[in-house]
Amino acid sequence: MNTVTLNELKAIPALENVPDDQLEWLIAVGETVDFEEGTRIFDKGNPLDKTYVILEGRMRICAEQNGKMREVTVLKQQTITGYLPFSRAVNTFAYGEAIEKCRAHLVLKDKIDEGIKLHYELTAALVHTMTSRVRDFTSQQQQNEKMFALGKLSAGLAHELNNPASAISRGASALQDQIKNLPEIFKEVAALSIAPEKIDTINHILVNKTKQTNRPVLTMMQRADLEDNLSDWLADHDIKDFNIAENLAEFGFTTEDLEHMNSCTPQPKLVSVLDWMSNYLLQEKMVSDIKESSARISELVNSVKTFTHMDRDTDKQLLDIHAGIRNTLTMLNYKLRKGNIQVQEDFDLNLPQVKALAGELNQVWTNMIDNAIDAMEANGSGILTIRTQLDREFVCVYIKDNGVGIPPETQSKIFDPFFTTKDMGKGTGLGLDVVTRIIRQHSGTVKVASVPGNTEFTVCFPLIDN
Incomplete structure (x- = not known):
């Protein structure tokens, strides 16, 4: 192996202003070592007891993150790493390996600490190297954690966005189906002969139900009882479409409301009015669901x-x-x-x-x-x-x-x-x-x-x- 020369150390930016006698001391107290490609230079948890001045080649530092070994940084030639003056670290947090043939000058921690008392400029240069390393590592570490946090958030966010998006898709498809029924329902309703004042009464009931903001929230049992009462009423009036009862219950209709509408409708055409009304209420609910889901996405x-x-x-x-x-x-x-x-x-x-x-x-x-x-x-x-x-x-x-x-x-x-x-x-x-x-x-x-x-x-x- 070739022992490091004074000119090699002087060529390192961090050491270029250090006096020659101090660099010669650094050469004398250390040793120059060659590492073949793939050599594990140190392992995680090893004592942090050496300073490495990389003269040739490259060294990779890897640490465990998110359950996997990840590359933290690659150290190139003319880089100083390992123990540095006043560092509080005791053990290495990662492992280092040569990713190509590497030549480095190694100095033991005890000698570096001894140099603190003897060589001010050398110590200042090494401390400056340490502060730069801490700053760079901190920035990278914070960015890594930010990306990890965003990754965790994105998984949940995808679910959160998928639910209202799916609801909008289902609502739009169902709304399209309901709109297809409108021409046939219109023909049946248009054929009815209902007095204007009766139409106003039916319209008044419908508008009040759809615009009601203080509609009581029913328990599952109360909702089931209401649907049963409405279904029974419809069955008594020869109306077999029990989906109408479900739609009417959603908006708080009662049998009294049905009696009122029945009195305004020519016999036996109530089913046409209720079909039209049920279709309208269903569309109202779908539009409301789409609006709510859109607001959630927003x-x-x-x-x-x-x-x-x-x-x-x-x-x-x-x-x-x-x-x-x-x-x-x-x-x-x-x-x-x-x-x-x-x-x-x-x-x-x-x-x-x-x-x-x-x-x-x-x-x-x-x-x-x-x-x-x-x-x-x-x-x-x-x-x-x-x-x-x-x-x-x-x-x-x-x-x-x-x-x-x-x-x-x-x-x-x-x-x-x-x-x-x-x-x-x-x-x-x-x-x-x-x-x-x-x-x-x-x-x-x-x-x-x-x-x-x-x-x-x-x-x-x-x-x-x-």
């Missing part, structure tokens, strides 16, 4: 737009903290219903606005609420309580679930990067680490208190930043 689309558009803002804006929480609940509604989870909101709607990046706060709420849902999964049901209040100079959000809880020995680790208690494929171990970083960027705090059946996260934002 609500979901608006939630998505609100959830994601904030990332365009590079400066913090004053915002109502409840808007982001409610949008997140809308986005996670499918998962909440699937988990049979009841949401209880206890919001102080008079809270002052918080100065923040809404897109980043939405990421906080998504991670925390999604974790709470997962914690209640084993129970088959649960209660998610979200409370907001003003605590002196802080706006505080409390997110509580009645899931399995977090063991005491785990609570100190849950905010660490890559730590997860979820099954393989369900978590990256980045969520709460990203949550912590975002909240700190907003000068806020996050803490947790947990016992089995009661876990509560508290997030507080200072108003002084406003």
Whole structure:
């Protein structure tokens, strides 16, 4: 192997301003090593006890994310990695391997720590390398978690959009079938000789029923009894189409209404009037269902737009903290219903606005609420309580679930990067680490208190930043 030269180290941008004597010291205390392609240079969990100066070739760093080994980054020649001065890391979080023949200069941690006292410029260069590495890794880590969160949301969102879309499709198809019946029904009704005042009476009953806003909500038993009464009345008047009874019951018609219409209709033509009326009521219901489903789709689309558009803002804006929480609940509604989870909101709607990046706060709420849902999964049901209040100079959000809880020995680790208690494929171990970083960027705090059946996260934002 060829020992590293002074010129090779001087060619590395991070070391170009370090005095020669300090670089010569770095050469003297280390060793130059060759790694063949495919060589595992270090494994996850190994002691972080060496500094690697990559002179030739490339090294790949891979970590476990979402249950799979994923490439975190590729380190090229003239890159410095491994242990760096003042690093608090004790063990490697990933593994490194040579993806082509690689030559590197290795220096043990003890020698680097010794150099801190002897060589100021060298130490400053290595510290600068560390801060750049942390910044780049943090940015990539946050983006990875954001994409993972969006992936989880998109699955539920697809279900949420599919339901109203399917309802619109069914309603439009059924409405088309009903419209096809109109010409024949019109012929029968047009042939009737009904006095104008009688027509007005029938029309008055119909309009009142369709426009009634305070229609009582019937239980299943009450609805069945009403349909039976209407069916019996129709049978007594030789009308065999019992679908009419179902449509009339939907709009709250009673046998008294039928008696009134019967008195306004020439005998035995009541069936023609009821056919026309039933067709009209069915169309009214279909249009109402289509309108409701369209509104649901519009609500979901608006939630998505609100959830994601904030990332365009590079400066913090004053915002109502409840808007982001409610949008997140809308986005996670499918998962909440699937988990049979009841949401209880206890919001102080008079809270002052918080100065923040809404897109980043939405990421906080998504991670925390999604974790709470997962914690209640084993129970088959649960209660998610979200409370907001003003605590002196802080706006505080409390997110509580009645899931399995977090063991005491785990609570100190849950905010660490890559730590997860979820099954393989369900978590990256980045969520709460990203949550912590975002909240700190907003000068806020996050803490947790947990016992089995009661876990509560508290997030507080200072108003002084406003």
